[in-house]
Amino acid sequence: MVYKRKRHWVTYHSEKCKMYLRNDFKFECAYCGMKEKDNVMGEQLFEKDHFVSRQSDVDVDGYNNMVYACRKCNGTKSNQNIEMILDPCKDDIYGGQNPHIRKSGAEDYYKLRGVTSQGQQLIDSLKLNSRFYRKMRQAQAQNEKIRKMIYQLLGESPNLKSPEIAGEIKAYLNNGTLINEESEEFRCGVSKVGEEVYTVLEKLKEKGIKYKLLFMDDDLDVRVEYCGKIYYCEIRVTDYAGMKKRGPVVEREKKKEWQKTGNVCGVLYYYKVQDIMNLYIYSEEEQTEIVKLW
Template sequence: MEYIRKQRWATYSSAKCKEYLRNDFAHECAYCKLQEKEVGIVGLNFFEIDHFKPQVLKLSDSHKYHNLYYCCKKCNKEKSDIWDTSLLDPCTDDIFSGNTPAIAGGKEKDNYKYIAQNDRGTFYINTFKLNSRTQIYFRRAREAHENNLRVINSLIDEILLKVQDNIELRDFAKSVFQLVELIRKKPQELDMLPKNEMFEKAEEYLNDKGIENILVYEEYNMDIKMKANGNTYYCELVLDNSIEEKAEYRKNIDIEKLTTWFEKLNCNFGILFYYPKIQRMYFYPVSDEIKLSETSGTNKLKQIKISAKHLIS
């Protein structure tokens, strides 16, 4: 298989769905493997959410996370409502890798064309038009990009090694100039991945408050790892676009989610409720304020209260 997706509580309409998918699919198209950094600053806008089994089938679980894939606009358009059980699944089948991949090639020696190894490989290539001029151009550019990085790193290492060994260089000045030029060029080859605005603003909020944090996108909706009250917590980030500031907010947490957290997570965990329109963030330490015994019974939701004591200020 090409990708292993994490267990998430997200659906097609969830605010965080696309961000979860882009992380589970390594910031690249699940079908053709085009990478975000290969399309520059428009990366996020060039990628979409695809229903692997298309909506036209009217399946009851069509919008659930396990049926959603991160893909580029081109592949989403080519696939459209096409469906056949023989279509290779990037999350279960060996397509480009593994012991017996369905598709080989794609390098200079193959004129950058993919070569099907079986009928399913042929159907996959034809469905996404992987041997079109555009796709071949992407693969050619990718290989050139990778080669440039190798040359740059090799030359930088060679120059630094000579300087470290104190070898007298007649052309030392020239070497330094060359090194500076390479260092200047390297960042151009290593484009930064775009960030999801919601997560970026939440990260900035915590940084501004002096709270140590890092985006982790771990299993079970654990989005952010942060330090609070002398402890480390894994937290789900929940967005609320309300514009009314209240003394107390009442929130509902799914009992199934709570039970999973208590049973699967071997760490402190909580929820960050972020209100970007009023610039407020509240931290509710679930593992401190709720007990596993409170998740039993017939109720599907657990109500909690968020107040001033939870405000991150």
């Protein structure tokens, strides 16, 4: 798989950075392929990695230099100052017609083999054939096998007429938890900002406002249906205890991108202290329309 980053306006230091990375990198480490669903710690074992750590022509802290990586890979990479040759957002490291690295199964202790010199460099520099990674791949293979077997059982069992039960089991198998991957709980995880975004979504649900989590380009996180209108919004949470007349600051370039979509876009701004939710919509004339949700 070649990973694709969406266009996000966050940097390494932004609270939402990790949340976006998780989605763009499919909840897995771009270097070793460890998946959140295959370990009990889930998101907590994963970090934001600077792909290039020092280079004058690269915005080092920019989102386009960020990679979702497991703690182990990120640690090795930064401790040893490894500069990567293969880029998981440009090179299909493990897949495609000509993978750089091939995986073996139980017959060869779950070792990796570098097909190309770049692939071998990745294996050697991150020590991807060490015991830790081989055990991880073994666990992954076992989980995958068990998932397939249970899917088969589900399909063959004449007694299992309840689609709810089958659905729950499938969700469990897919995610390693009883939470469906599509659900916001899973997607936002347990980080502070994840919690905050989740709080906003919970509130929307509570108030009977329809929404769908999207994580689109340009930080448009959610689609909200309110009073018969559809809004595409960036979610922000604030501790600020006043009320902003002009709304939160949005980069001019980002607003331009929003306008290009042809949708009504804005910031869904949750004032945590007062429990108020405002939707700020920006027009070209810099007029701000405020929709008070509650």
